[in-house]
Amino acid sequence: MASLGLLLWLGMLAPAWAEARLEKIQRTGVLRAGVRTDAAPFGTLDESGEPMGYSVDLLRRMQADLSRSLGQRIQLELVPTTAAEQFAQVSQGALDVACGTSSITLSRESMVDFSVGYFVTGTQFLLARGQGLSGNRLRVGGVSGTTNAELIRRRLPLARIVSVGDRAEGLSLLQQGRIDALASDGILLEGLRRSLPDPDAYEVIPPQPFSREVYGCLLPKQDLPFRAQVNQSLIRFMQGVLTGETTATQSLERWFGPQGAVPWETTDTVTHFRQVVEQHRSNGPSRLGIFQPPRRIRRAQSP
Structure with missing residues (x-):
């Protein structure tokens, strides 16, 4: 009642x-x-x-x-x-x-x-294990219209932002080597990582999200x-x-x-x-x- x-x-x-x-x-x-x-x-x-x-x-x-x-x-x-x-x-x-x-x-x-x-949750990155977020030519995928895409433009001003329609498209680009990292909410990236046939080849970083x-x-x-x-x-x-x-x-x-x-x-x-x-x-x-x-x-x- x-x-x-x-x-x-x-x-x-x-x-x-x-x-x-x-x-x-x-x-x-x-x-x-x-x-x-x-x-x-x-x-x-x-x-x-x-x-x-x-x-x-x-x-x-x-x-x-x-x-x-x-x-x-x-x-x-x-x-x-x-x-x-x-x-x-x-x-x-x-x-x-x-x-x-x-x-x-x-x-x-x-x-x-x-x-x-x-x-x-908060904004984190999915990328190849051990690669890190360094370099002036870093290519970062972000889903169009999300709070994550807005944030990475501010936090990584030297990175080239590649707009993707959804996380599945971003994951495909990451696996093909066409982007260096995919930005999204950490919990969703971890869900993606665990769905891969080789999840240990990738990691979600940094431990502390860029946003809340x-x-x-x-x-x-x-x-x-x-x-x-x-x-x-x-x-x-x-x-x-x-x-x-x-x-x-x-x-x-x-x-x-x-x-x-x-x-x-x-x-x-x-x-x-x-x-x-x-x-x-x-x-x-x-x-x-x-x-x-x-x-x-x-x-x-x-x-």
């Missing part, structure tokens, strides 16, 4: 425009959610071609919480989407929510709203009750991780633990969870909104 505080707060926000998304989900009985299928371990396909990943786990929790809050069974329709398509799909109403690997940024908030952040990126779900703008519902689900998951609740901790371990799909250090993410939960406790449901990650960026030393 949804918390009394959340239900009372949702009831105070009665204008039709604000309740449209929840009303639509209640009417159709379906939550249409965008997922990535090219971003392991957040979104990929299982052997039967069905979406799976950390983000899919979170969406299934949202589905269960919506079913309880609305008092009816809500189906989850997972819709494969891309980094380029998802913003328009959410803003135009084709998707109710999209959860993948989108960093929360001020510029993107002109198109969509964001949920609280649910993972912390916080992933959030894309939501329709100014739909406050729906955003509160999504945030409530995510915060419950975070509380579960912090208190050792079985399904929450198993999800984190399944995707990022030592024996998980992509083993990865989650200390920063769990610290972020604690900050979000503490902020929620201090502010209460009436202030449920976007958790603004600290603006301070811990920078690695330039190579």
Whole structure:
């Protein structure tokens, strides 16, 4: 059952425009959610071609919480989407929510709203092991339109930036020797590295990312009750991780633990969870909104 505080707060926000998304989900009985299928371990396909990943786990929790809050069974329709398509799909109403690997940024908030952040990563580089990021002729691949591409232009001003359509294209260029390094979020590069037939021939560097990126779900703008519902689900998951609740901790371990799909250090993410939960406790449901990650960026030393 949804918390009394959340239900009372949702009831105070009665204008039709604000309740449209929840009303639509209640009417159709379906939550249409965008997922990535090219971003392991957040979104990929299982052997039967069905979406799976950390983000899919979170969406299934949202589905269960919506079913309880609305008092009816809500189906989850997972819709494969891309980094380029998802913003328009959410803003135009084709998707109710999209959860993948989108960093929360001020510029993107002109198109969509964001949920609280649910993972912390940062810009790193995939390259041949032992090569390093040195030399004035360094060729670095970056996915067009990403925060990573913007960052490397500032941090590596002497490098030649090669724009790529996606990480798969960048990986192909790296393997062909047409670029020296591929820049992206470290966790996604590690997922790529582990998918290679010779993963030990490559490495992800530097150990400390060049930036701090916080992933959030894309939501329709100014739909406050729906955003509160999504945030409530995510915060419950975070509380579960912090208190050792079985399904929450198993999800984190399944995707990022030592024996998980992509083993990865989650200390920063769990610290972020604690900050979000503490902020929620201090502010209460009436202030449920976007958790603004600290603006301070811990920078690695330039190579």
